[in-house]
Amino acid sequence: xxxxxxxxxxxxxxxxxxxxxxxxxxxxxxxxxxxxxxxxxxxxxxxxxxxxxxxxxxxxxxxxxxxxxxxxxxxxxxxxxxxxxxxxxxxxxxxxxxxxxxxxxxxxxxxxx
Amino acid sequence: xxxxxxxxxxxxxxxxxxxxxxxxxxxxxxxxxxxxxxxxxxxxxxxxxxxxxxxxxxxxxxxxxxxxxxxxxxxxxxxxxxxxxxxxxxxxxxxxxxxxxxxxxxxxxx
Numbered sequence: 001x002x003x004x005x006x007x008x009x010x011x012x013x014x015x016x017x018x019x020x021x022x023x024x025x026x027x028x029x030x031x032x033x034x035x036x037x038x039x040x041x042x043x044x045x046x047x048x049x050x051x052x053x054x055x056x057x058x059x060x061x062x063x064x065x066x067x068x069x070x071x072x073x074x075x076x077x078x079x080x081x082x083x084x085x086x087x088x089x090x091x092x093x094x095x096x097x098x099x100x101x102x103x104x105x106x107x108x109x110x111x112x113x
Numbered sequence: 114x115x116x117x118x119x120x121x122x123x124x125x126x127x128x129x130x131x132x133x134x135x136x137x138x139x140x141x142x143x144x145x146x147x148x149x150x151x152x153x154x155x156x157x158x159x160x161x162x163x164x165x166x167x168x169x170x171x172x173x174x175x176x177x178x179x180x181x182x183x184x185x186x187x188x189x190x191x192x193x194x195x196x197x198x199x200x201x202x203x204x205x206x207x208x209x210x211x212x213x214x215x216x217x218x219x220x221x222x223x
Contacts, residue, residue, distance in 0.1 A: 033210040037154075042117075042199060045210030056209045088154050092210075099144035099163065099203045102211065104156040 003027060004093050006105035013081050013112050021076045021110070023091035026103045031055070031096055032074040034066060037088040037107075049074055050097050078110075086112045115140040119200050119214035127222055132187040134217045136200030139181065144203040146211060147174050147185045149196050156199070159185070190221045 003026040013019050025032050031050045035043035045058035049068035063079040072093070078085055088109050092102040116139040126132055136145070147159045160167050160174040162183075167174050171190075176183040187194055197218050201211040 035210065035213075042201075042213035042215045043156075043211075045212070048210050058210065090154070090156065092156075099161070101158050101161045102146065103158065104148075107154040107156075109154070 004091065004103050004105035006089075006091055006108050008108060009106070010109045011111070013110065015081055015083060015112055017081050018077065018079045019081060019110065021078075021089050021091075021108045023074045023076070023093075023105055025072045025074065025091075025093035029093035029095055029103070030072050031094045031100075032068060032072065033092045033094070033102070034074070034076045035090045035092065036060075036085075037090060038084075039087070043090055046076065048097065055097055081112045083112050086110060115142065115202055115204065115212045117200055117202055117212055117214040119217050121217060122215065123218045123220075125220045125222065126190055128191060130190050130221075132190050132194070132219065132221075134185045134198050134200075134219070136183045136185070136214055137181055138200075138202050138212075141178075141181075141205055142202040143205055145176055145183050146201045146203070147183075148199040148201060150199060150216065151196050159198075187219075192221045192223050195220050 005024045033048040034046040037043040047057040048055045052068045067075045088107045092104045094100040144163045173186040197216040199216040200214040
């Protein structure tokens, strides 16, 4: 196990609602990245936080937002949920941005109905 | 934007066989990652490499930077190796996350 935890494990929401997913990083890691994995696809990069600031962002709309806290835990917030937001959401922590080993959490399975 | 291609997409083999999974990418990178994903979603990092070759147990990963190509080998495969193997690359800068291939679904039959 990696020491990265995510909550909740599973979540069912209705279209239009808002959701908050949480991630607790590996000890000593100050960088967290969030990924969306649709069924049968590879993960897609949403954004990365480093020392509480957004450090990079993939091709996701502004209704996907995040936070990183002083203890380096992190949140992913999604507003105005759409059916296509149904996916596995993964967070990964690393010691620094860039070419460092990524430690993944178990993921949160979000279903939007 | 880096394009990461893996082959094969699906692979079924008999226990004991030597397995090779290939990965190619289109743009220069700072590192390449091989990851393992089991049903249920959890991803485990197997290797991170930027040059040469790494070995861990029955797993071997190689990378050729000039050819933008990497391979993951499994020797003496076992049914517990059955999983999805994903190749992912770290871009040249530090501010973007990994770009992933679609994965290779490996089944090892007893």
